[in-house]
Amino acid sequence: MAFSVQVExxxxxxxxxxxxxxxxxxxxxxxxxxxxxxxxxxxxxxxxLRPAVVAALAKAGYPEAGSVQGMASIKAKATSFVSCAIGRMDD
Structure with missing residues (x-):
């Protein structure tokens, strides 16, 4: 089984x-x-497992598309920059 999540x-x-x-x-x-x-x-x-996956993605700064607005969106973008940097170090 599989599913997809569109994220920001x-x-x-x-x-x-x-x-x-x-x-x-x-x-x-x-x-x-x-x-x-x-x-x-x-x-x-x-x-x-979709809810657990969506929650993990949001916590890392990659919320499901359209699920956050305003300050929550800004916070998600900032979190994603950190997650991105960590992901680059793991490369």
């Missing part, structure tokens, strides 16, 4: 590395593919 703030391979790491740390997730250009995270897991 993906800018590069560093972001993708962080996203893959965070998502695959969730029990029951078998893999994750990130399509940077489309802002898409394809997750190999049961659909029942």
């Amino acid at each position: 703030n993906i800018k590069c391979g560093g972001c993708a590395n962080t996203i893959r790491k965070r998502v695959t740390e969730i029990d029951g997730v078998n893999g994750a593919e990130v399509v940077v250009e489309q802002g898409l995270v394809n997750v190999e897991a049961d659909e029942a």
